[in-house]
Amino acid sequence: MASVDTRPSAAQVLLQSAETKSLLRFITCGSVDDGKSTLIGRLIYESQGLLTDQLTALESDSRKHGTQGEGLDFALLMDGLEAEREQGITIDVAYRYFETPTRKFIVADCPGHEQYTRNMVTGASTADAAIVLVDVTKGLLLQTRRHAYLLSLLGVRHVILAVNKMDLASYSHERFVEIEGEFSKLASSLGLKQIWSVPISALQGDNLTALSDRMPWYKGPALLELLHQLPDLEAPDSQRAWRLPVQYVNRPSSDFRGYAGTLLGGGKLHEGDSVRVLPAGTVSSIARVIGPSGDLDRASHGQAITVTLANEVDVSRGDVLVAADSPCEIADQFAAHIVWMDEQPLLPGRSYWLQIGARTVAAQVTEIKHRVDINTQEYIAAKRLELNEIGFCNLYLDRAIPFETYEQLRELGSFVLIDRQTYSTAAAGMIRFALRRSANLHWQALDIDKQARANIKQQTPKCIWFTGLSGSGKSTIANLVERKLLALGHHTYILDGDNIRHGLSKDLGFSDEDRVENIRRVAEVAKLMTDAGLIVLVSFISPFRSDREMARRLFPDGEFIEAFVDTSLELAESRDVKGLYAKARAGQLKNFTGIDSPYEPPESPELTLATATASAEELADQVVSRCLAPDSDA
Numbered sequence: 001m002a003s004v005d006t007r008p009s010a011a012q013v014l015l016q017s018a019e020t021k022s023l024l025r026f027i028t029c030g031s032v033d034d035g036k037s038t039l040i041g042r043l044i045y046e047s048q049g050l051l052t053d054q055l056t057a058l059e060s061d062s063r064k065h066g067t068q069g070e071g072l073d074f075a076l077l078m079d080g081l082e083a084e085r086e087q088g089i090t091i092d093v094a095y096r097y098f099e100t101p102t103r104k105f106i107v108a109d110c111p112g113h114e115q116y117t118r119n120m121v122t123g124a125s126t127a128d129a130a131i132v133l134v135d136v137t138k139g140l141l142l143q144t145r146r147h148a149y150l151l152s153l154l155g156v157r158h159v160i161l162a163v164n165k166m167d168l169a170s171y172s173h174e175r176f177v178e179i180e181g182e183f184s185k186l187a188s189s190l191g192l193k194q195i196w197s198v199p200i201s202a203l204q205g206d207n208l209t210a211l212s213d214r215m216p217w218y219k220g221p222a223l224l225e226l227l228h229q230l231p232d233l234e235a236p237d238s239q240r241a242w243r244l245p246v247q248y249v250n251r252p253s254s255d256f257r258g259y260a261g262t263l264l265g266g267g268k269l270h271e272g273d274s275v276r277v278l279p280a281g282t283v284s285s286i287a288r289v290i291g292p293s294g295d296l297d298r299a300s301h302g303q304a305i306t307v308t309l310a311n312e313v314d315v316s317r318g319d320v321l322v323a324a325d326s327p328c329e330i331a332d333q334f335a336a337h338i339v340w341m342d343e344q345p346l347l348p349g350r351s352y353w354l355q356i357g358a359r360t361v362a363a364q365v366t367e368i369k370h371r372v373d374i375n376t377q378e379y380i381a382a383k384r385l386e387l388n389e390i391g392f393c394n395l396y397l398d399r400a401i402p403f404e405t406y407e408q409l410r411e412l413g414s415f416v417l418i419d420r421q422t423y424s425t426a427a428a429g430m431i432r433f434a435l436r437r438s439a440n441l442h443w444q445a446l447d448i449d450k451q452a453r454a455n456i457k458q459q460t461p462k463c464i465w466f467t468g469l470s471g472s473g474k475s476t477i478a479n480l481v482e483r484k485l486l487a488l489g490h491h492t493y494i495l496d497g498d499n500i501r502h503g504l505s506k507d508l509g510f511s512d513e514d515r516v517e518n519i520r521r522v523a524e525v526a527k528l529m530t531d532a533g534l535i536v537l538v539s540f541i542s543p544f545r546s547d548r549e550m551a552r553r554l555f556p557d558g559e560f561i562e563a564f565v566d567t568s569l570e571l572a573e574s575r576d577v578k579g580l581y582a583k584a585r586a587g588q589l590k591n592f593t594g595i596d597s598p599y600e601p602p603e604s605p606e607l608t609l610a611t612a613t614a615s616a617e618e619l620a621d622q623v624v625s626r627c628l629a630p631d632s633d634a
């Protein structure tokens with residue numbers, strides 16, 4: 001006789017999910033070999049959340065295909081997905097739901113391989129937490145680094161390092177501590193903050209639902225306990241004001257007009273609050289706040305509500321209602337990280353639809369500042385982004401939109417790009433900051449001017465622009481010049497290529513486009529420095545004539561002194577101070593000036609410094625006398 005099955009049916013589980021238990025969304029990172037499937041399967045099983053049909057299938061599959069003898073093979077719960085993948089079925093992300101008496105969980109299972117980056121990004125974009133699985137016998141792998149980077153990119157706030165297969169390492173405390181240390185170094189280099197580490201054996205069930213006596217040195221919590229303790233969606237900063245993106249305008253009759261959406265942000269929305277409609281900027285006040293079961297006095301983050309306004313103002317789907325005294329920014333140009341998800345590469349200049357919240361606008365990527373190697377996090381110059389590649393880009397929208405940076409508020413700082421021909425989702429993006437429209441910027445008049453700043457230093461501001469091949473002698477000569485000027489009581493500063501590329505230009509590589517941008521930035525900084533009354537020494541390869549001309553145009557006549565450090569390629573290469581020429585010749589360094597990237601010598605520089613025939617000391621003297629000569633102003 002069949003026994004009565006007391007496990008909940010699928011329908012019951014769904015009904016239960018409507019209860020008000022808190023929900024934690026998390027993602028698991030790691031490959032199947034790390035024991036990911038076994039871990040998730042076991043967590044679901046042990047938390048009694050298995051649906052009846054799933055369990056029946058698991059029991060029969062374990063008998064037929066299992067690798068665990070008479071026991072249940074938990075990995076089979078997840079492996080169905082692998083089979084689907086083999087059949088070529090595209091699965092964005094596989095989500096599994098389970099719950100315990102106190103919490104509901106949605107776990108996103110994302111495959112570990114690089115070609116599934118877009119899947120992981122999709123899963124992580126809504127996750128509150130992530131479990132990074134590391135096989136204790138293998139330690140940190142390249143993919144661990146990749147996963148940790150993606151978690152930091154997507155701002156997943158709680159990261160749990162699960163060191164798995166502890167049974168295969170004799171439950172060694174030492175080995176656990178070693179891996180934990182390596183991971184915490186990696187995490188802090190990526191800016192991941194909340195890290196927990198748990199030694200587990202997914203197969204044996206150690207430290208999953210209860211502490212294991214095989215690892216008495218581990219004082220807890222067990223993994224499931226930890227998942228219960230984590231706060232769900234990070235409570236937004238309560239100082240931040242509320243935002244209500246309008247999902248739709250509810251107008252059942254002519255005397256009711258409500259605006260529905262999910263409330264976001266830290267602050268509470270109250271009946272009577274002043275409200276601003278963005279992007280238009282019109283002001284009104286909240287007349288009613290309506291929740292699923294009637295009128296409310298107030299609402300907070302995450303609540304689905306409808307509001308009505310005190311007077312008739314124009315509000316459409318996609319607008320954002322904000323606290324009137326604390327509106328969010330509006331802009332039409334952004335810098336954003338973009339994860340490319342389409343088979344067709346991203347081409348700057350092409351028009352896409354950009355969807356942010358309920359708003360859709362036309363957008364172009366005007367520039368890919370760099371691509372990020374997701375395994376090493378190196379910045380690489382890129383003219384296009386291919387499937388699964390990540391780029392840091394400038395975007396231009398055809399109209400201004402209200403937004404928050406992704407860091408401030410995920411929901412108003414993330415967007416997707418949609419291919420206008422195929423309507424496929426081409427990319428996911430995260431707004432890092434707005435690039436303001438110059439039309440909105442005004443020059444601020446100041447009382448103290450350049451002349452006053454220079455007078456007090458008793459000098460004439462200058463920009464001495466050293467240009468030449470790598471290893472030509474720019475830094476050596478500039479350094480000597482600065483020492484000499486300083487000894488004469490002058491106020492100086494050196495802007496050196498290598499140094500600026502560690503900070504101001506650390507996002508730039510060595511493509512032609514990046515060099516152009518590098519020089520543009522440095523020229524602007526040099527101009528500010530002469531404005532401060534300084535003598536500024538600029539030491540950059542600055543290989544392109546047109547960019548040096550652009551720099552020159554920023555300065556008044558006579559202030560810009562172009563000093564060509566004239567050293568032949570052969571000589572510079574024979575010096576090879578940093579060993580870069582050898583690397584470039586060996587093909588290990590691309591776009592190297594003079595080898596596979598051009599250098600355009602100046603046509604009529606103020607100074608030509610021939611390093612083959614004069615010493616650095618002599619050349620520095622030439623520069624100093626030119627710099628201080630009164631006629632150089634002419």
Ligand SMILES: Nc1ncnc2c1ncn2[C@@H]1O[C@H](COP(=O)(O)OS(=O)(=O)O)[C@@H](OP(=O)(O)O)[C@H]1O
Pocket residue numbers: 469470471475496497498501510514515516518519539540541542543578580589590591592593597
């Ligand atoms: N591919 C490639 N090409 C040229 N230089 C390279 C490259 N990769 C690294 N480096 C190192 O970067 C320094 C040059 O940076 P700059 O900012 O002066 O270059 S540029 O003006 O933007 O062309 C340069 O420093 P210097 O040798 O002092 O010129 C090199 O050390």
Ligand SMILES: Nc1ncnc2c1ncn2[C@@H]1O[C@H](COP(=O)(O)OP(=O)(O)O)[C@@H](O)[C@H]1O
Pocket residue numbers: 468469470471472473474475476477539575577610611612614615616619
């Ligand atoms: N006349 C000279 N002027 C400048 N540097 C010289 C000269 N003769 C030899 N050198 C050597 O060439 C190298 C130039 O390197 P560096 O100043 O770093 O070049 P850059 O900044 O252009 O890359 C230094 O090792 C320097 O000592």
